[in-house]
Amino acid sequence: MRVVFLHPDLGIGGAERLVVDAAVALDRKGHQVKVVTNHYDEKHCFKETRDLDIKQIKWFPRTIFGHMWALCAYIRLCLAAIYVCFNENFDVVFCDQVSAALLVFKIYSLFNSNFRTIFYCHFPDMLLTKRESSMKKLYRSVIDRIEEWSTGMADVICVNSEFTASVVRDTFKSLQNHQLRVIHPSLNTKFFDSIKVGSDVDDLISHAEYTFVSLNRFEVKKNVKLAIEAFIELKDLLPEELYKKCHLTIAGGYDSINAENIRYFGELKKYAEEHLEEAQCRFIRSPSDEVKVALLRSSRAVLYTPDREHFGIVPVEAMYCASPVIAVNTGGPLETIKNNETGFLVNQTAVEFAKCMAKLVENQDLYLKMKKKGPERVRKLFSFEAFSARLDRLVKEE
Structure with missing residues (x-):
């Protein structure tokens, strides 16, 4: 045809x-x-x-x-x-x-x-x-x-x-x-499997013990700011020595001719600079497939912040890369994420996100269980x- x-x-x-x-x-x-x-x-x-x-x-x-x-x-x-x-x-x-x-x-x-x-x-x-x-x-x-x-x-x-x-x-x-x-x-799993991370990509990836990743276009409706707010809240839920081992990476699609992308990216970066240590937060615009996969493979969890997302492919990509997903309990993620097995579905608040982040930092067994279940679910359903x-x-x- x-x-x-x-x-x-x-x-x-x-x-x-x-x-x-x-x-x-x-x-x-x-x-x-x-x-x-x-x-x-x-x-x-x-x-x-x-x-x-x-x-x-x-x-x-x-x-x-x-x-x-x-x-x-x-x-x-x-x-x-x-x-x-x-x-x-x-x-x-x-x-x-x-x-x-x-x-x-x-x-x-x-x-x-x-x-x-x-x-x-x-x-x-x-x-x-x-x-x-x-x-x-x-x-x-x-x-x-x-x-x-x-x-x-x-x-x-x-x-x-x-x-x-x-x-x-x-x-x-x-x-x-x-x-x-x-x-x-x-998810084109063969394509994901074929991606090899070189040393040039490795330089962009945080090597903190606990890296949380937000992967969304720089648009207001994606509510990426929630990821930063949750990371700030996490400080009150972890011992100081553990929190110092945490890192937040904000990555996503960025179009240099899109006014909203330019404006929102600037707002997010300014907010992060005002509330977080520079060493604990990194921004990456329009990551390549190699960088994206490297981020997902190395993350402790992916923070998926949109409300009433229509479907949302990022949670599927994250689960296949063995990363638990913390997402808002509305829309497409209700069909992709198995709550308490491959991630968490929670209310759209910084406190709720931070509580789940803390669980994944402090409970190694829980993290490993979700890490194993994610790829299995993607192969079965997507x-x-x-x-x-x-x-x-x-x-x-x-």
Whole structure:
């Protein structure tokens, strides 16, 4: 089958990880795969993308004088969809994040119906934005209607978790009776196993006895500040000599042209400098796969701070690397983490996170048990092979 993936910005976030894994999976299954995107930078991407056939369509700006991000994203991906219709041969279109592009394919299907559309919904976009002014409310009301209407145009709608499925049905009333396929993102365990950590990477990794890692994009909604606050609270829960052996590493996706990334990174670094010793906290922007895996393998625990996260691939990556995960007890982590076996699911407070961190420092047996259970759970539930087989069946359906 000839499969085209249509994605707005092929960076290094969770949505991008899903798209790249799906493209690689179908390519290995013998399908002819092409990725069409509005933005791709080889210096800010997942390594596997370098082996994919990628086409950039940059016919429209990201913003209009710094505003209308959503509208511009809709227009940009619709233009990419027009390019696909007139320049690519395809049997299946796999679109995610921006459903407006499905409008283009719906119109195109009036003249050529020999293809199917799959839309992968990571989370309703209308729930990810604020409406501070009357003008913004009016603007978003139009965007929101387009999102719901166009999502329903897909031949198949997939979601990343049961949590997201319930949110989609509650949010998009017209889709309450529509079948939603839950396809959990997977982990390419062979790729993780193949990563070797060299001496250049080793220099970036903390060699403290107890290293806690936060791995998230530098966005406000990821609540990375909670990891710093929890590390501060940990000081009151451990003897001084033990706390001195602890270290916090804050790593995550950072785009130098993203204003929020720049601003939030600066705020986090300033906060850490004001409350922690410099030697106990390190920041790493856009870590390579080698650095990320080295961080996970060496961590005492990963601090996963987002609330109501749609799925969250980081806990799966962490568990496979034998690192316990401390996460907020909402959203996707409820489906990925086994509480008290592969990590902890707690309320979104610094004190609750710090209590679990202290347990993992002081209780070696508990740490070793979780360290062993994590990889077992990932192999059982989130293997790349099972993910590939589900996608292969999906694109072959009539």
